[in-house]
Amino acid sequence: MKTMLCFVLSLICCAGALAQKGSWRQATDGELASLLPARAPVEKEHIETEMRTASGIVDKHRHYIAGVILITAGYSAEGKYSHFLVVQAPIKIGGVSLKPGEYVFGYTHKTDSLSVHFNVASTGALVGTTDAHLLPPHTTVESLHIWPPTDKPLFQIGRCGIPYEMGED
Numbered sequence: 025m026k027t028m029l030c031f032v033l034s035l036i037c038c039a040g041a042l043a044q045k046g047s048w049r050q051a052t053d054g055e056l057a058s059l060l061p062a063r064a065p066v067e068k069e070h071i072e073t074e075m076r077t078a079s080g081i082v083d084k085h086r087h088y089i090a091g092v093i094l095i096t097a098g099y100s101a102e103g104k105y106s107h108f109l110v111v112q113a114p115i116k117i118g119g120v121s122l123k124p125g126e127y128v129f130g131y132t133h134k135t136d137s138l139s140v141h142f143n144v145a146s147t148g149a150l151v152g153t154t155d156a157h158l159l160p161p162h163t164t165v166e167s168l169h170i171w172p173p174t175d176k177p178l179f180q181i182g183r184c185g186i187p188y189e190m191g192e193d
Contacts (some may be wrong), residue, residue: 114191
């Protein structure tokens with residue numbers, strides 16, 4: 025009897041974990057257009073975004089993790105930031121923990137990776153830095169792709185990727 029009870033409890037726990045992970049899906053273009061700004065608030069400026077590069081995920085509670093490329097030419101952010109990111113659920117990207125909020129990130133090239141730095145969008149304050157590593161050959165190059173955790177929990181920037189994990193609400 026105890027063995028059966030333990031088995032049932034294990035199934036319930038596993039199903040709950042899978043349901044949470046499985047509750048995230050790729051956001052549609054329409055959802056991304058309604059969420060991401062045409063001009064992102066970055067420090068003291070409002071920088072244009074390139075909506076055709078937008079990517080994101082959404083859960084069953086309509087929490088989004090979504091990003092888009094910034095068109096920084098002529099702004100003080102040029103060379104510092106390349107992407108704007110909206111986080112509506114806690115997430116840990118390559119060891120950098122992000123709470124719900126708005127962020128910007130940029131990167132510098134290393135030999136076989138990118139050094140990616142995440143900053144608070146409104147102030148420019150550094151949150152953390154992590155590395156994006158080269159993905160296997162023949163991977164489609166994407167300016168930004170946030171993969172749902174059920175497919176492959178990965179932030180893809182060009183030919184490089186950063187694994188992520190969803191945090192606790």
